[in-house]
Amino acid sequence: GIQVEQSPPDLILQEGANSTLRCNFSDSVNNLQWFHQNPWGQLINLFYIPSGTKQNGRLSATTVATERYSLLYISSSQTTDSGVYFCAASNTGNQFYFGTGTSLTVIP
Amino acid sequence: DAGITQSPRHKVTETGTPVTLRCHQTENHRYMYWYRQDPGHGLRLIHYSYGVKDTDKGEVSDGYSVSRSKTEDFLLTLESATSSQTSVYFCAISPDRVGQPQHFGDGTRLSIL
Numbered sequence: 259g260i261q262v263e264q265s266p267p268d269l270i271l272q273e274g275a276n277s278t279l280r281c282n283f284s285d286s287v288n289n290l291q292w293f294h295q296n297p298w299g300q301l302i303n304l305f306y307i308p309s310g311t312k313q314n315g316r317l318s319a320t321t322v323a324t325e326r327y328s329l330l331y332i333s334s335s336q337t338t339d340s341g342v343y344f345c346a347a348s349n350t351g352n353q354f355y356f357g358t359g360t361s362l363t364v365i366p
Numbered sequence: 367d368a369g370i371t372q373s374p375r376h377k378v379t380e381t382g383t384p385v386t387l388r389c390h391q392t393e394n395h396r397y398m399y400w401y402r403q404d405p406g407h408g409l410r411l412i413h414y415s416y417g418v419k420d421t422d423k424g425e426v427s428d429g430y431s432v433s434r435s436k437t438e439d440f441l442l443t444l445e446s447a448t449s450s451q452t453s454v455y456f457c458a459i460s461p462d463r464v465g466q467p468q469h470f471g472d473g474t475r476l477s478i479l
Contacts (some may be wrong), residue, residue, distance in 0.1 A: 299473055300470070306466065333387065344408060346468075358408045
């Protein structure tokens, strides 16, 4: 299967700061997604982004498929951004492989 | 929010007992997935379904079976639960076409003593 590595594993930010989370994957993919798991355990789909760049409010994501990485940008972080961010990759569309996540804590 | 309901939300049972978890969707999506989440492993795919009675194995399928007799329901069964199957189980769905975003249920916390 695809090896998915996320960095950094942990991140602590002051409210208002910006951050970049990285996801490296070991094989070509046709499906790359970012998720946020909130402190209550719910998994929310942030982006479906097998290639290119997308933006949604203070969040944006870029996937460079040819170089096998994706980046998630969080600008002007808020305490509600705290939680764990996962990326998941697939090259079949059915078998998805998740990274171990980046745990983000935003301090007021 | 995607209409996905997992039941039960919490369950405690003993080693050797059978356990069935249910995922119910109201979105009429073709694809349904079962994952388990464990510390240090992220989420790992157990089984998935691409239609009624059409299922396939994922990365960690040993000890689990699934069934899908209706579009809206995807059942995960542990025939004889073991302590290593203590985990949080998530169901996910995605639309008819492969390569679409997945949306997750709220999870089932399963403890096997």
